[in-house]
Amino acid sequence: MIDIRRSRSDRTFGTLARRIGATLLGATLMAATYGEAEAQNYPQRAITIVVPFAAGGGTDSIAREVAAHLQTSLGQPVVVENAGGGGGSIGSSRVANADPDGYTLLFVTSTFVTHAAVESGLPYDVVKSFTPIAQLGRGPLIVVTNKDVPVGSIGELVSKAKADPEAFNYASAGPGSINHLSGALFNQLAGTTMTHVPYKGSGPATFDLLSGAVQVFFATTPTMLGQVKAKEVKLLATTGAERSPLFPDTPTVKEAGIEGFEVYTWWGIVGPSNLPRPIVEQLNKAINDVVALDSVRGRLIGEGAEIVRGTPDQLAQTISSELTHWRKLVADAGIAKK
Amino acid sequence: MEFLDHLQLGIETAFSLSNLFYCLVGVVLGTLIGVLPGLGPVPTIAMLLPLTFGLPPVSALIMLSGIYYGAQYGGSTTSILLNLPGESASVVTVLDGYQMARRGRAGVALATAAIGSFVAGTVATLVLAMFAPPLARVALNFGPAEYFSLMVLGLIASVILAHGPLVRALAMIVLGLLLGLIGTDVTSGTLRYTFGRAEMADGINFVIVAMGMFGLGEIMRNLESSGARGMVVEKITRLMPTREDFRRMAAPILRGTVLGSALGILPGGGAMLSSFASYSLEKKLSKHPDEFGRGAIEGVAAPESANNAGAQTSYIPMLTLGIPSNPVMALMIGALIIQGIQPGPGMITEQAPLFWGIVVSMWIGNLLLLVLNLPMVGLWVRLLTIPYYMLFPVVLVISAIGVYSLNNSAFDVYLMAAFCVLGYVFSRLRCEPAPLLLGFVLGPMMEEYLRRTMLLSRGDPLVLITRPISAALLAVATLGLLMVLLPAFRRKREQIFVEDD
Numbered sequence A: 001m002i003d004i005r006r007s008r009s010d011r012t013f014g015t016l017a018r019r020i021g022a023t024l025l026g027a028t029l030m031a032a033t034y035g036e037a038e039a040q041n042y043p044q045r046a047i048t049i050v051v052p053f054a055a056g057g058g059t060d061s062i063a064r065e066v067a068a069h070l071q072t073s074l075g076q077p078v079v080v081e082n083a084g085g086g087g088g089s090i091g092s093s094r095v096a097n098a099d100p101d102g103y104t105l106l107f108v109t110s111t112f113v114t115h116a117a118v119e120s121g122l123p124y125d126v127v128k129s130f131t132p133i134a135q136l137g138r139g140p141l142i143v144v145t146n147k148d149v150p151v152g153s154i155g156e157l158v159s160k161a162k163a164d165p166e167a168f169n170y171a172s173a174g175p176g177s178i179n180h181l182s183g184a185l186f187n188q189l190a191g192t193t194m195t196h197v198p199y200k201g202s203g204p205a206t207f208d209l210l211s212g213a214v215q216v217f218f219a220t221t222p223t224m225l226g227q228v229k230a231k232e233v234k235l236l237a238t239t240g241a242e243r244s245p246l247f248p249d250t251p252t253v254k255e256a257g258i259e260g261f262e263v264y265t266w267w268g269i270v271g272p273s274n275l276p277r278p279i280v281e282q283l284n285k286a287i288n289d290v291v292a293l294d295s296v297r298g299r300l301i302g303e304g305a306e307i308v309r310g311t312p313d314q315l316a317q318t319i320s321s322e323l324t325h326w327r328k329l330v331a332d333a334g335i336a337k338k
Numbered sequence B: 001m002e003f004l005d006h007l008q009l010g011i012e013t014a015f016s017l018s019n020l021f022y023c024l025v026g027v028v029l030g031t032l033i034g035v036l037p038g039l040g041p042v043p044t045i046a047m048l049l050p051l052t053f054g055l056p057p058v059s060a061l062i063m064l065s066g067i068y069y070g071a072q073y074g075g076s077t078t079s080i081l082l083n084l085p086g087e088s089a090s091v092v093t094v095l096d097g098y099q100m101a102r103r104g105r106a107g108v109a110l111a112t113a114a115i116g117s118f119v120a121g122t123v124a125t126l127v128l129a130m131f132a133p134p135l136a137r138v139a140l141n142f143g144p145a146e147y148f149s150l151m152v153l154g155l156i157a158s159v160i161l162a163h164g165p166l167v168r169a170l171a172m173i174v175l176g177l178l179l180g181l182i183g184t185d186v187t188s189g190t191l192r193y194t195f196g197r198a199e200m201a202d203g204i205n206f207v208i209v210a211m212g213m214f215g216l217g218e219i220m221r222n223l224e225s226s227g228a229r230g231m232v233v234e235k236i237t238r239l240m241p242t243r244e245d246f247r248r249m250a251a252p253i254l255r256g257t258v259l260g261s262a263l264g265i266l267p268g269g270g271a272m273l274s275s276f277a278s279y280s281l282e283k284k285l286s287k288h289p290d291e292f293g294r295g296a297i298e299g300v301a302a303p304e305s306a307n308n309a310g311a312q313t314s315y316i317p318m319l320t321l322g323i324p325s326n327p328v329m330a331l332m333i334g335a336l337i338i339q340g341i342q343p344g345p346g347m348i349t350e351q352a353p354l355f356w357g358i359v360v361s362m363w364i365g366n367l368l369l370l371v372l373n374l375p376m377v378g379l380w381v382r383l384l385t386i387p388y389y390m391l392f393p394v395v396l397v398i399s400a401i402g403v404y405s406l407n408n409s410a411f412d413v414y415l416m417a418a419f420c421v422l423g424y425v426f427s428r429l430r431c432e433p434a435p436l437l438l439g440f441v442l443g444p445m446m447e448e449y450l451r452r453t454m455l456l457s458r459g460d461p462l463v464l465i466t467r468p469i470s471a472a473l474l475a476v477a478t479l480g481l482l483m484v485l486l487p488a489f490r491r492k493r494e495q496i497f498v499e500d501d
Helices: A004-030 A036-041 A058-074 A085-096 A110-118 A153-161 A178-192 A202-211 A221-229 A277-292 A295-300 A312-333 B002-014 B017-035 B041-052 B057-082 B087-103 B106-140 B142-160 B166-181 B206-229 B245-263 B270-285 B296-314 B316-319 B327-338 B350-384 B388-407 B412-428 B433-456 B468-485 B487-500
Strands: A047-051 A078-082 A104-109 A130-146 A169-172 A195-198 A218-221 A233-237 A265-274
Touching: A004 A265, A036 A178, A047 A058, A047 A085, A047 A312, A058 A078, A058 A104, A058 A277, A058 A295, A058 B041, A085 A104, A085 A110, A085 A265, A104 A110, A110 A178, A110 A265, A110 B388, A130 A153, A130 A178, A130 A202, A130 A221, A130 A277, A130 A295, A130 A312, A153 A233, A169 A178, A169 A202, A169 B316, A178 A195, A178 A218, A178 A312, A195 B433, A202 A218, A202 A221, A202 B106, A202 B206, A202 B316, A218 A312, A221 A233, A221 B041, A265 A277, A277 A312, A277 B142, A295 B327, A312 B245, B002 B106, B002 B350, B017 B041, B017 B057, B017 B350, B017 B433, B041 B206, B041 B327, B057 B087, B057 B106, B057 B206, B057 B296, B057 B327, B087 B106, B087 B206, B106 B245, B106 B296, B106 B350, B142 B166, B142 B270, B142 B433, B166 B327, B166 B433, B206 B388, B206 B433, B245 B270, B245 B296, B270 B296, B270 B433, B296 B316, B316 B327, B316 B350, B350 B433, B388 B412, B412 B433
Parallel strands: A047 A078, A047 A104, A169 A195, A169 A218
Antiparallel strands: A104 A265, A130 A218, A130 A233, A130 A265
């Protein structure tokens, strides 16, 4: 009995091995003709967009919405894979090492660049290891204070913080986050010495801002929108070049006299380096179309951001100029990680 | 009367046929993923999020909430049956739940967990409905100094948690604290003990340590002691608790509910402490503390009630302030934002049907869970009659999948295997893993809060005793420490240990 079964399974195994062999041969042949033809037929199978943060954050939710629409327009499943950790470096290095075939993409935010600016030992280079595809949008940060802090404007904040340096702390979502670097930039340009108090993400930072343990937060708009509307915090300024349409009565930090202070958070999609140009073009068009959809656009605008429909080169430009900008601040302010 | 109007609004919302349906879907899904070790509510909710885009916001949140607290219910099942805690809240349930299972009382333990969770869920939902906004204000009085003192108290309580010689418990706590140091330092961003592995940059996930040391370590021990026969189970006597069991579980359930409801309000790790704290409290109050760790029904009733109560009240910071107290809440906020609702302080008044609908649906969900779970007890217990040589490979595979799904990382699976070996070694050395896990959870939080306190006070440690809440917590902690060190208490502890030998 047992012997028969064994020989049968042996035979099955032999067939299986031959089949695998044939498949491998086929795959090699296909790889030889890879390139132009492949790019023309792209996409043939599911595309994975790696989000380098844990599921559930604001970035993740934008990525999932974009992925859902891309799936419709590209006609193949578009899967979001969360690979959080290490300030986004785990997910980013995964994509940096992926095949440049357009099936593994990375959802990036300003953190992608700020993290690279403070962290010297990353296993990838934000410029050389990736191919920019498209920027989705960008938005200013907002400067908020606890409602009991006796300042009503950026000017007052600067003078009070200079008069009593001990009284002012600014919160951030962690060392090297956009909130941290904005605060450091503000200190540098305004000549203040507010103390940086890092948290594990924006949630706990918001909590301590509301309780008054920390006084100032250079926050991303969606994090604080509800608090601002309910007047639980004071909104002093927005950080863009122009006033935010969401808060037309609120001045920018620049208007308030801090020359050169301009900070944006942004979102974009990149692929591994050497991604074939036709695939980049095709994805760029598809992403730009998704961004223009009412639901996506409405959402970004509702969160105080603006949509960006640009070329891959414009995203490349954004990444490299932001990198230079933040690297300079990190060097000047001495906040590089050791 | 306003409260009754609101309640009526909630009942009308939650009892609509479609919302009842989504509540049921949520709790069933939640129970399922809770039962599968390692597979938590976060990846499940993240995956289901796109499905909720088309639903009305209330239905979406009702379903997602159902998954969340359904998973809390389901999580106790594997803890009790297989010594396999899938989340921090169920680690304490393992201590006595699994021992009850080995004594043929798995059914009773499961039923106790379900009943305790239901009572706690009901009370906590009522607390949420009546006092959410004022309680959120209370939570805001907890700054970094208060959290630090709370963690100190928790750590002292963890000594009570352990049985066996004091020095081993202390050693395990310290080892836990050290393991907790691995990862990125919150204050400076410096990497510590990561050995250049990016996977360790955020530290080791709690689930990996807990499943490796408890669940898989136990499998190795079973295989060693009885080979393929596996876990030795006394004959299963009865499935439902006796009158005596009910008498013994009543007070622990109520105390666990109160403690869990209170700690759940604190977003900075309160819910995590609730099950540990209630277990320690029961052990301290019990007339027969020697039974703890050997299948005391109080040791299941109290922490299970506490963690469910904590899960419900942890909605308070989200619903009243718009601040997520854990990743699941963050996902729900994400779902609301996609629906065009900005969670924040104005939500209760602006979105009254949403708030009250969710509150009422929580109670319905808890009832559904009780009705679903009690009849399932018999089925789950039958799981123990599966031959071990078939059961343990399945458990191994499911655990590996669960741990992989945490971060889509194979490295985590290897890490779990390493902790499995460690868990086995410790069990041979008669060192208990529970204090280690508590140290592992509390250590990093304690450090984070202490450093933040010092940063804010510009290095002045006196703030810890000049702030009243913090001072009170530290005073209780000192009292607890004295009790552990006082001769009379020590003698009692040692007696227990001798019996243990």
